[in-house]
Amino acid sequence: MASSKRSWTLSSLPPEIIEEILYRAPPESLLRSKPTCKQWHALITSRRFIYEHLRRSPQRFIRTDETVVQIMDPVTRRRSDSPLPKELQRPYDVNVMIHCDGLMLCMRGHFQYRKTNLALWNPVLRELRWIKPSKCFTPSDYYGIGYDINKSRYDYKILRFYERRYDHYMRHDDYYDEDEDDDDDEAEVEIYECKTRSWRTLGDAKVDCWDVDITCKGVSVMGNMYWFAQKYWEAEKKHRSYILGFDFSAETFKDVCFAPPSRGDNYLACFDGDRLSLLQQDQETTSPIEVWVSSKLAGDGDVLFSKYFSVSRPDLPALLFHTDMAHPVYCVGKHKRVMAWCEGDVYDGDDKIPPTCVIFYEIDEGGVRRQLETERHYGSGYSGTFLCGYVYVPSLVPLPV
Numbered sequence: 438m439a440s441s442k443r444s445w446t447l448s449s450l451p452p453e454i455i456e457e458i459l460y461r462a463p464p465e466s467l468l469r470s471k472p473t474c475k476q477w478h479a480l481i482t483s484r485r486f487i488y489e490h491l492r493r494s495p496q497r498f499i500r501t502d503e504t505v506v507q508i509m510d511p512v513t514r515r516r517s518d519s520p521l522p523k524e525l526q527r528p529y530d531v532n533v534m535i536h537c538d539g540l541m542l543c544m545r546g547h548f549q550y551r552k553t554n555l556a557l558w559n560p561v562l563r564e565l566r567w568i569k570p571s572k573c574f575t576p577s578d579y580y581g582i583g584y585d586i587n588k589s590r591y592d593y594k595i596l597r598f599y600e601r602r603y604d605h606y607m608r609h610d611d612y613y614d615e616d617e618d619d620d621d622d623e624a625e626v627e628i629y630e631c632k633t634r635s636w637r638t639l640g641d642a643k644v645d646c647w648d649v650d651i652t653c654k655g656v657s658v659m660g661n662m663y664w665f666a667q668k669y670w671e672a673e674k675k676h677r678s679y680i681l682g683f684d685f686s687a688e689t690f691k692d693v694c695f696a697p698p699s700r701g702d703n704y705l706a707c708f709d710g711d712r713l714s715l716l717q718q719d720q721e722t723t724s725p726i727e728v729w730v731s732s733k734l735a736g737d738g739d740v741l742f743s744k745y746f747s748v749s750r751p752d753l754p755a756l757l758f759h760t761d762m763a764h765p766v767y768c769v770g771k772h773k774r775v776m777a778w779c780e781g782d783v784y785d786g787d788d789k790i791p792p793t794c795v796i797f798y799e800i801d802e803g804g805v806r807r808q809l810e811t812e813r814h815y816g817s818g819y820s821g822t823f824l825c826g827y828v829y830v831p832s833l834v835p836l837p838v
Contacts, residue, residue, distance in 0.1 A: 500826035539832025571636035581662030583685035595629035631837035725749035766826035
């Protein structure tokens with residue numbers, strides 16, 4: 438007697454089940470699935486699906502070196518390597534990145550020649566577009582990326598604010614005229630509309646650029662930008678650390694809240710999708726690590742920071758081993774742990790010049806729980822193994838046109 442076999446295919450399932458399965462697939466797999474059938478292609482390329490898939494996607498670490506982009510899952514520690522787009526390779530390296538919805542705003546520059554370029558890049562789709570300046574970009578610029586929450590999320594905006602005293606850096610490429618008039622030192626603020634590909638000046642938006650901690654890169658959360666900053670508060674007659682925000686809906690800067698007092702190094706990141714985390718550590722081996730978490734940024738009450746946890750152990754690494762090295766890429770887990778991908782010199786044996794290693798750490802209140810060396814580099818005068826890193830969520834969001 439012939440046995441009966443029940444055969445089925447994915448396409449025979451109800452549409453809502455198929456959609457739920459596709460939400461759980463990584464974006465790279467969905468790219469390969471688009472040619473499967475017209476229905477799948479229409480679903481995967483719809484904005485509704487793209488942003489719901491983005492909402493469910495876990496964080497990744499992304500970093501670049503001279504020729505390679507690496508993406509790591511901080512939970513499984515699986516890593517994928519791919520060539521860095523040639524446009525982002527030398528002679529001008531990517532030295533700053535800011536993430537928003539899977540799009541990376543990349544600042545590429547060479548401080549020696551005072552040249553800076555700006556690009557928007559989706560590593561999954563391998564799309565890259567240069568942003569032309571209204572006049573020029575300078576090494577002293579601060580940038581942000583976000584969107585108006587009251588309008589289409591797809592209408593992304595890029596913020597640029599800078600000190601006019603540095604304008605002359607770019608007037609003659611690598612020529613600097615110290616005698617040039619610096620009387621007009623007021624910071625200027627510009628907004629780039631990705632939809633129209635045009636810049637406009639915000640005359641009412643004022644900020645003192647010297648307040649912003651240039652070493653603590655900004656972070657985009659729910660469409661707005663945030664930076665760690667310091668300024669003198671007249672009411673208290675003293676300097677205090679605080680979080681400076683930029684609201685892309687109102688197109689204004691705002692003092693969000695006071696922050697914990699500045700330590701040697703301050704690292705700001707997104708926490709749980711709607712809050713900020715602040716990691717602090719002095720720049721020395723075995724220095725304690727403190728992790729702070731803010732209340733919800735979109736809540737009705739005041740935004741406040743509370744200490745999430747701290748760890749002080751004799752075996753703690755310095756997450757920023759040297760000022761010439763790239764800042765660590767880190768995220769804070771819900772169970773009071775820090776996962777960081779950073780670099781440092783490792784003294785091993787009789788090496789006159791110690792190798793520079795890229796190391797993944799998992800740290801909780803008990804100390805270092807996991808340590809994984811992902812790369813090791815040798816060479817005289819080698820100043821670092823990766824140039825820039827960030828927390829990143831791979832997505833199918835196309836570059837805005």
